[in-house]
Amino acid sequence: MAIQWTENLAVGVDMIDNQHKGIFSRVNNLLNAMAQGKGRDEVGKVITFLADYVVKHFRSEEEIMIKNNFDGYPSQKEEHAQFIRDFSVLKKEFETSGVTSHLVIQVQQKLCNWLTNHIGNEDKKIGAFLKMKG
Numbered sequence: 001m002a003i004q005w006t007e008n009l010a011v012g013v014d015m016i017d018n019q020h021k022g023i024f025s026r027v028n029n030l031l032n033a034m035a036q037g038k039g040r041d042e043v044g045k046v047i048t049f050l051a052d053y054v055v056k057h058f059r060s061e062e063e064i065m066i067k068n069n070f071d072g073y074p075s076q077k078e079e080h081a082q083f084i085r086d087f088s089v090l091k092k093e094f095e096t097s098g099v100t101s102h103l104v105i106q107v108q109q110k111l112c113n114w115l116t117n118h119i120g121n122e123d124k125k126i127g128a129f130l131k132m133k134g
């Protein structure tokens, strides 16, 4: 089951939208690697890469919010931090137990749901705010 970026998730800021697409394609790489029974090393690489990519993405999103005095910044920052914590729990689970069906379900449900909800509900507000600001 792949995660798909669709127009209704567009924030309207090219850099953010492109990074979101990048995250989705990396999440799909992870889902594929797990589904295809790829070895521990390979799945581990995808997880590490994704973790790093997401942290960089949050940083650049937060820079845009700070620069523009976006009032939703504190709650965004908290949601990002929560995601990083949740992701590191999954990463630890992988490091301890490898690819289990529990891990696959967690990635599909937690990670994929979080991304679509966060982008659809929170990130879109950044775009709307910037548009309003002109």
Ligand SMILES: [Fe+2]
Residues within 6 Å of the ligand: 061, 076, 080, 118, 122, 123
């Ligand atoms: Fe965000």
